[in-house]
Every structure is written in C-alpha cells, then in structure tokens.
Amino acid sequence: DTAVSQTPKYLVTQMGNDKSIKCEQNLGHDTMYWYKQDSKKFLKIMFSYNNKELIINETVPNRFSPKSPDKAHLNLHINSLELGDSAVYFCASRPSGTGDGEQFFGPGTRLTVL
Amino acid sequence: RKEVEQDPGPFNVPEGATVAFNCTYSNSASQSFFWYRQDCRKEPKLLMSVYSSGNEDGRFTAQLNRASQYISLLIRDSKLSDSATYLCVVHSQAGTALIFGKGTTLSVSS
Numbered sequence: 001d002t003a004v005s006q007t008p009k010y011l012v013t014q015m016g017n018d019k020s021i022k023c024e025q026n027l028g029h030d031t032m033y034w035y036k037q038d039s040k041k042f043l044k045i046m047f048s049y050n051n052k053e054l055i056i057n058e059t060v061p062n063r064f065s066p067k068s069p070d071k072a073h074l075n076l077h078i079n080s081l082e083l084g085d086s087a088v089y090f091c092a093s094r095p096s097g098t099g100d101g102e103q104f105f106g107p108g109t110r111l112t113v114l
Numbered sequence: 115r116k117e118v119e120q121d122p123g124p125f126n127v128p129e130g131a132t133v134a135f136n137c138t139y140s141n142s143a144s145q146s147f148f149w150y151r152q153d154c155r156k157e158p159k160l161l162m163s164v165y166s167s168g169n170e171d172g173r174f175t176a177q178l179n180r181a182s183q184y185i186s187l188l189i190r191d192s193k194l195s196d197s198a199t200y201l202c203v204v205h206s207q208a209g210t211a212l213i214f215g216k217g218t219t220l221s222v223s224s
Contacts, residue, residue: 041199041216041217043158048211058211090157103160106157
C-alpha cells in the first residue's frame with residue numbers, strides 16, 4: 001500500500017554503465033517529479049511530468065532521460081554514468097488541483113558510481 | 115545570493131526547549147512557502163505550509179514576512195522525535211519547481 005515507490009533502493013555500479021530507476025505512485029496524482037539530493041544534502045529538481053507530458057526540465061545533462069509510460073509511472077534512465085552522478089534520487093508526486101507545495105516523496109534511490 | 119538560505123546548524127537542544135529556525139529567500143515574486151521535514155536517510159515530508167498571517171500546528175508555528183523575504187519555524191517543548199533536518203521551501207509560480215533550502219539540522223537530547 002506504499003504511496004510512492006521506487007526501485008531499486010540501492011544501486012552500485014561502475015562508471016560508464018547505463019542504469020534505470022523506476023518510480024510508481026498509486027495515489028492517482030497527475031504530476032510527478034525527479035529530484036537529486038547530493039552529498040551536501042542539497043535537494044534539486046531535475047524533471048517534472050504532468051499527465052505524461054514534460055513540464056519542467058532543469059539544466060540536467062542529456063545523459064539523464066525521464067520516461068513516463070503512464071501518469072502513474074515516471075522512470076529515470078541514466079547513460080554513461082559518472083562519479084558525480086552519485087547521489088540519492090527521489091521521485092515525488094503531487095495531487096491535482098492543489099498547490100505545488102504538497103508533494104509526496106518516494107523513499108529514494110541511493111546511487112553510488114564507482 | 116542563493117535562492118533559499120538557511121542556517122545549517124546543527125541546533126543541539128535539550129528536551130523541552132524552544133527552538134527557532136530562520137530562512138530567507140531571494141525571489142520577491144515567490145508565492146508559496148513551506149517547511150518540510152527530512153529524517154536521516156529518509157524522504158522529505160511536508161510539515162506545514164506558511165501563510166502571511168502565521169499559522170500554528172500543535173507545537174509548531176510558522177511565520178512569513180514578505181517585506182523582509184523571511185520565513186521562520188518555531189518549535190516549542192521539543193521532543194526527541196523532533197530530531198531531523200528542517201527544509202525551507204519556496205515556490206515562485208505554478209508550473210515551476212519548488213526551491214529547497216539546504217536544511218537546518220535539529221538534534222534534541224534527553
């Protein structure tokens with residue numbers, strides 16, 4: 001009955017590899033987000049989708065590609081992983097018809113690039 | 115100047131203490147303001163919204179001063195379970211991203 005779920009929870013991989021992180025929400029929300037929290041705990045938006053349509057695309061390397069097959073899922077694919085990609089990646093979703101402040105976060109995916 | 119600035123702390127207080135966190139934001143067009151709480155190695159969770167008139171939720175009181183672009187969070191009668199990082203969050207307009215501060219760490223000890 002988890003509201004926003006992410007898989008995997010931990011991901012350890014070598015530089016240069018390609019990896020994907022999956023996110024699913026069962027709350028019926030229309031808007032979903034990907035955030036990156038680096039080692040200094042700074043939480044920064046990467047992407048936002050509304051009903052499968054990209055609405056926010058911050059300055060993120062094009063090695064990062066989000067994909068939303070339906071409004072309940074927002075996956076993140078990362079090509080050619082670099083050391084600096086090591087961080088915790090959080091997925092979040094927001095109820096429709098409310099302000100952007102009330103976001104529900106997934107448990108995070110801790111990515112370590114060696 | 116960073117968009118949202120907070121004193122990172124840590125604030126180390128005994129149980130029962132009153133503690134206040136401050137936050138400033140740079141974009142005067144910001145429309146919505148929030149405090150989120152993040153426990154160690156967990157996801158952020160909305161603690162409360164912040165309104166110009168000030169708002170209170172139990173032991174927590176949030177204040178907003180638009181003229182000074184300043185937000186505060188007051189925690190009264192601190193509990194051990196209040197130990198966490200408190201994130202000040204600002205939103206400029208619909209369709210744009212939330213801007214998170216780096217957070218203020220609170221440690222409440224017995």
